[in-house]
Amino acid sequence: MAENDVDISWDEAREANLKNWNDRVDIHVSGYGLAAYDDPEYISDVVRDDLESLSIVRDGVHGLDVCHLQCHIGTDTLSLARAGARVTGLDFSPAALEAAERLATEHGERIRWVQSDVMDAAAAIGDDFDLVYTSIGAICWLQDLDAWAAQVEQLLRPGGTFFIRDGHPALYSLDETASDLRIRYRYFPNGDAQTWNDSGTYSGDGVVAHPRTYEWPHSISEIVNALIGAGLTLQLLDEGKTLPWQFSPRMEPTEGGWAWPESERDNVPCTFTIIARKNDRLSSGEWIAFEQEDETPLYDEALHAEEPTMSEQADLYPAIRSLDASGSCAIEMGVSYHFACFGVTDDEYMSADEDAVRHRVGSLFEAYLDKPGGFMLLTAVHTGRVRVTIHSTTEPAPGEINLDDWQDMVITTIDVPSGELVAQPCFGDGETTTNLVGAVGRYRIRILGRDRDVPGDDLEIVAPESYRIDIWPAPEGVGADSVRTTSVVGREIEAS
Template identity: 60%
Template sequence: MNGEHVEIDWTAARDANRENWDDRVPLHAVSYGRESFDDPEHLSDVVRHDVPVLERFLPSRSLVGLDVCHLQCHIGTDTVSLARAGGRVTGVDFSAPALETARAFAEQHGIQAEWVETDVLDARAAVSGDFDVVYTSIGTICWLSDLDRWARQIHELLRPGGTFFIRDGHPALYAMDEDAPTLTARYRYFGDGTAQVWDDASTYSGGGSVSHTRTYEWPHSLAEILGVLLGAGLRIVHVDEGRTLPWRFSPRMVEVPGGYAWPEDQRDLLPCTYTIIARRD
């Protein structure tokens, strides 16, 4: 069944995914290395990578003092890191246990933050105010069926002149067979509106298992992602592709500084991530 495409109602798929992410919270609270944040200078690997790129395209060239909305924030390690980088942060997620964990984690480290429980596709209606930066990163939009609606939320959350940042797994990577001995395409690169169904008790980080194993994901090509952002009225100011990931997509990946990558002789054959920065004029 894993990777098969199915027709499913969005609400049912979202609820199944939320149950799965609820189950991940206590596992990730252990495996995310949160003890490293006892060092007040510590930032998550993801934010340490992303912020210097983002700041090059901010009018102020700095995140300090800016209002930042972090979409799909999970347990808040990246949100706290964005606050330590100088932002006034609001974290948004659909998992109540994740937000409870994020809130306690932020308070433990003296970080002031707002936390909003909502589906990201309803973020504009649920979140107060507007923002200088809307941020999302790594493992986010594959969970969404309707990217047009997603892009509209981003546009409406940004104030004029505001900046949107996303770094995520590359759709070409997601088309690969993670278990094949060579780089082999197995899954759809182009979406057709149907969901890929997965049944897996593990998570991408640490040990343990989840009780709700069924999840649904949607493939989105790079052209689709760029197109919905442009269609929502945003202006693309930066696009890049990367060779490393913050998690091990395939058992064949090797650990490198900052994450994981394909074996060296294959590293230039396939992108692992993309980064898009866009602005609301």
């Protein structure tokens, strides 16, 4: 049983909840049935169900960068990685993350783990994602949903997706010990917490040393409006009749979890699911994303015998797919002869003479010495499209990110005499991004690449490799170039 309307600060409540969740770890390691993960094909029921819901807006998570918030001991995080995602898991419990890392390591999955409160997630992680995912039983532990939604928005790339399935607020208002469906607890938020004093947990045998916990009820309208207020667009709101844990002793086991007795299942929802999207268009309307009708598989020299002609490359692999309104882009860029191009808007950068002198830095950057104002990103795939995220800032340094997540890196300097730098098509006409710099001047460029050694697939439209580019004003007395190359492809490019 809970006590309603407890006046407690967020810091005090968080400290009590952290002690409780640290205590739960060993119990859950024993009670979660981790032996099931010895089967390399096994994916948790939670993630399996969520991927089915997510399929309405995304065709799986393979190749996506995914952030799992409040990941606990990592079973769902591991399942997302097994579904083909590159996953970062975040939780506030160091004990939970230790167990999660052991689980992933035992099963050969490379997952990044970050210890932080959700309210500080964006700064702690320092990266952005195609998908931000929240498993069930999460947001009742958070007091301020506006701050939570703001963190979700910051973690998403332009065009990225947020997914949450959680216990329904109507369910949480019920008396879990009653002999019928009876309301006991407050449905609507008022800023105060509810408190429990329970020595057991929802899974596993054993008792916790710190039984006191604090939670906050959140209505559906509060949850939805927090996401809308953060600038996200809702794509789906759904309600479900089953739970992955037994909320009440009266609940009965059913396929995929637990449910009320058959006669009561239509009376109250057990879960809600929300899918929301971060906008990828310029609010001013300057940009309309290009949509290609015919999706043509990429060309890779290692996989295909017939190389596309130059005109075919221009037709089949246009440059830009999506764009943000600020200084960030999440795009798919056309690649030809291993080049994706950045330069001035009149497309002259690719019209240089064949004997023009090129300047290469590491395995990622090449520029024409006689044509300042542009550069080319060197890719592993010969012809097709690659995913590139671009972050441009007027600050004196780029945002902090985990460089260990990237195989290859180049930091160099370019001059932009026109004051314009855009991502553009390699050949022919086509849309460009908005200007990535604010003025004439010198700029530092940091290019990061990963998965360049992963072979392409005949059925894929976009190469498995991905890139990040950071652009910021070059300081006075700018330093020398910096290069790190660990991929096989990168070393081959440097040697060529």
